[in-house]
Amino acid sequence: MKKNYLKLSGLSLAIALFISSCMSEVESPLANENSKLTEEVAIAGSEELGGENLRKIPGSFNYSENFDNQIIPIAIDGLASPQGLYPGIGVGSATRFGKGNESLSFFNQIAKFDSNFQLKTTGAPVTDVFSVELAKLGLVGIPKNVSSITTDRKGNSIWFENIENVTTPESPEKINFKATIKVVGGSGKFAKAYGEGIVEGFYNPNTGVGKSSVKARINF
Secondary structure, eight states: OOBOOOOHHHHHHHHHHHHHHHHHOSSOTTOOHHHHHHHHHHHHHHHHHTGGGGGGOOSEEEEEEEEEEEEOOBOBTTOOTTOEEOOEEEEEEETTSOSSSOEEEEEOEEEEEOTTSOEEEEEOOTHHHHHHHHHHTTOOOOOTTOOEEEEOSSSOEEEEEEEEEEEEEEETTEEEEEEEEEEEEEEGGGTTOEEEEEEEEEEOTTTOEEEEEEEEEEEO
């Protein structure tokens, strides 16, 4: 099935503009108390283990992240809208990824109608859309089952596989979603990570702007 991807230059520009707008604002327009709490958790987790020492410590820890996202819909030949790819990028904070809103998230998903004409969303390879951007961050050799990646832009990343996603329209401007995910590896200090979790959030289907939060248990 041929995919009508946006030209790389246009996609890269959209990514750059979104990241720049989020990083330049003191407080994101989507920020709330939950995002502040998640940032506090991230700071505490980072200070608790101290950077590179994380890879030397066996066991597991509670992981959370909170991101402001921008979805960039992409049409696929043979699939009528609103079916297609829904890749996106996020800027936010995550446990043990350092202080402040410095982390990035790249994700991809595909939406199709099922036999009952219900729109279902499942994970799609994040490298199908963001391989160039990820490679520039030193993230290569990513398996096809990875649909989402969170990174600190310093070589450390966690890789997620989307297992099941449920969307619930709340209004014409807001669609809520909840999905079960698996942690299936990573890079840097998270190279041997594995675990399970839940991602919840919402997005505006008219603008692609949304927010997501992840709660997971990560093991080594």
